[in-house]
Amino acid sequence: KIYLTAKQQQPLSPDSKPVQNEKKQLQKLTGKKVNYKVEKQTYHLTTDNVITSATYKNGQYHFNTAVIDKKIKQINKKQATLGKAFKFKTPDGKEITTTRDGSYGWKISAERAGKSLANAIAEGKSSVNAKADIYGIGYNRRGTGYGVTENDGIGNTYAVISIADQHAWFYKNGKCVDDVDVVTGKMSNKADQTPKGVWYIMYKQSPSVLKGTSDNGSKYSSKVQYWAQFTDSGCGFHDASWRHNWSKTAYLNDGSNGCANMHPSDAGEAYNSLEVNEPVIIY
Structure with a gap:
């Protein structure tokens, strides 16, 4: 008790x-x-x-x-x-x-x-x-x-990609400091198309290694000298030393997996024109 x-x-x-x-x-x-x-x-x-x-x-x-x-x-x-x-x-x-x-x-x-x-x-x-x-x-x-x-909230420092023109421009304080031809995502496959909208440079890395899965399901690992990512899905600006087709129509059936491919001779200056967090307008 x-x-x-x-x-x-x-x-x-x-x-x-x-x-x-x-x-x-x-x-x-x-x-x-x-x-x-x-x-x-x-x-x-x-x-x-x-x-x-x-x-x-x-x-x-x-x-x-x-x-x-x-x-x-x-x-x-x-x-x-x-x-x-x-x-x-x-x-x-x-x-x-x-x-x-x-x-x-x-x-x-x-x-x-x-x-x-x-x-x-x-x-x-x-x-x-x-x-x-x-x-x-x-x-x-x-x-x-x-x-x-x-500039409606975009500001005066930004990058622009025109899908139709297959060209990119880089602006700093309202002035175009560089512009290059690009090859964007393959239009014949919706999953590979470079997404339109307003994104931003998430981070920059030089050199870098790009890893992913090709359309046929195979894995790839590609070394690049310059990499600036602007979407969560893995799209970004980079040099593409392996690309041979740089025509204005390459993107229709022979485009990238969504990235903006730049010629190795153009990539360095373009990369140095970009700032982390700046807008990337794609239209």
Whole structure:
């Protein structure tokens, strides 16, 4: 037999010191204002716009910020560039609208924004920059192009590939610094076609080894001197010393597996013209 001594614990009264302290800390949040800066735009928010509910325990705030989700959705619709169709002037002067496909761009995470703004209110900060709250896709999950507002968000440093012209141009601060003929993905096989849209240079490597599977199922491993990847699926700029067909129609039936093949004599200068995270417009 085990005999236990009964003990009773009463809930804290509203007037108790711990409860009064929690009440005091929570009251500090009410009626506050914070500016949310998204690129060149500033949004004026209050506690009610940011914090749905809050608790204070063991010296720390815990927030529910679901109320901010709708506002962040509105801001993303107005300003975010991830998944956007960009208006773009091609090297030959034509105005086009790109497809919505691609990895270039940024969006604001409502969850991150909620935490940033709620913490700012708690700490008495007057403003928050959205840069810390953005995300992207592809190699750089923190987003690309935030703060770039020129040229519909593409900026003035970028690479362009014209599938029809089988040519690539490389721009630096608005000036074309190099251009080369390319052979893009094989049009006769949809899986090999170079994807249109706005991507970005994920990383550069020189030299490099390209590994993959050919259309017939065989594995390949090809050494290249220059490699700059721009899609998750493995498309990029590279020299192709093994290629013999450099005609303007090669891409129709004798193209690459999706990459932009460059002649070895052209590849070095083109590679050096590229910057990590810069946009690659393919149309």
